[in-house]
Amino acid sequence: xxxxxxxxxxxxxxxxxxxxxxxxLSLEQPNAPHILLEQQQPQVDINLTLSAxxxxxxxxxxxxxxxxxxxxxxxxxxxxxAKQAGIFEIRHVPQEQLEGILGIVCPQMVYPYLRAxxxxxxxxxxxxxxxxxxxxxxxMFEAQQAQRAAQGGQAxx
Numbered sequence: 001x002x003x004x005x006x007x008x009x010x011x012x013x014x015x016x017x018x019x020x021x022x023x024x025l026s027l028e029q030p031n032a033p034h035i036l037l038e039q040q041q042p043q044v045d046i047n048l049t050l051s052a053x054x055x056x057x058x059x060x061x062x063x064x065x066x067x068x069x070x071x072x073x074x075x076x077x078x079x080x081x082a083k084q085a086g087i088f089e090i091r092h093v094p095q096e097q098l099e100g101i102l103g104i105v106c107p108q109m110v111y112p113y114l115r116a117x118x119x120x121x122x123x124x125x126x127x128x129x130x131x132x133x134x135x136x137x138x139x140m141f142e143a144q145q146a147q148r149a150a151q152g153g154q155a156x157x
Contacts, residue, residue: 014058014091015101020113023063024083027121031075036126038072044130045069050140052102058091062106064114068122068130080121080130084114103141111135 029035047067055061063085070077088106090098111132119129 011092013093014089015093015105016089017109018059018087018089020084020086020110022082022113022117023085024065024081025117025121026079026081027125028076028079029125030079031077035072035075035077038077040072042070042072042077045071046130046132048132048135050103050107050137052106055087058089060088060090060102060106062086062088062102062110064107064110066114066118066132068118070127070130078122078125078127080118080125082114082117082121084110084117086110100141103144104137107135107137111137 045068047069049065049067050063051065052060052062063083065081065083068078068080070079086106086109088101090101093101115132118132122128122130
């Protein structure tokens with residue numbers, strides 16, 4: 001009986017957050033203080049990237065990185081790069097579902113922390129907060145899957 005309970009438990013899907021943490025944070029103001037006197041409206045460029053990797057059996061690290069590059073003309077006003085990560089335990093999940101969990105579910109959990117950090121760092125640096133918009137990680141994941149499928153189809157021809 002105990003063996004049956006253990007066997008059933010071994011096949012039960014597991015999804016748990018182990019830890020959320022700030023993996024890396026960088027703020028640069030290379031042209032301060034002179035550029036701070038500029039009256040022009042800065043242009044803001046925001047880039048998001050995702051990464052997921054296996055740490056050990058059933059344990060994964062998912063990172064969402066935001067790079068915010070703000071310029072006045074051709075000079076950098078400030079540059080923020082923040083990498084927020086989470087460690088997740090994911091076991092007994094089919095591979096096709098695992099990819100969706102790592103590409104959609106985990107980033108959705110990590111992203112609010114990243115948004116808060118970027119906003120806070122900009123404010124503490126003396127600038128108005130940069131508010132990262134909501135991201136549809138499912139649409140992003142599906143677009144990446146479609147792009148991979150298209151590239152795979154082209155490689156066969």
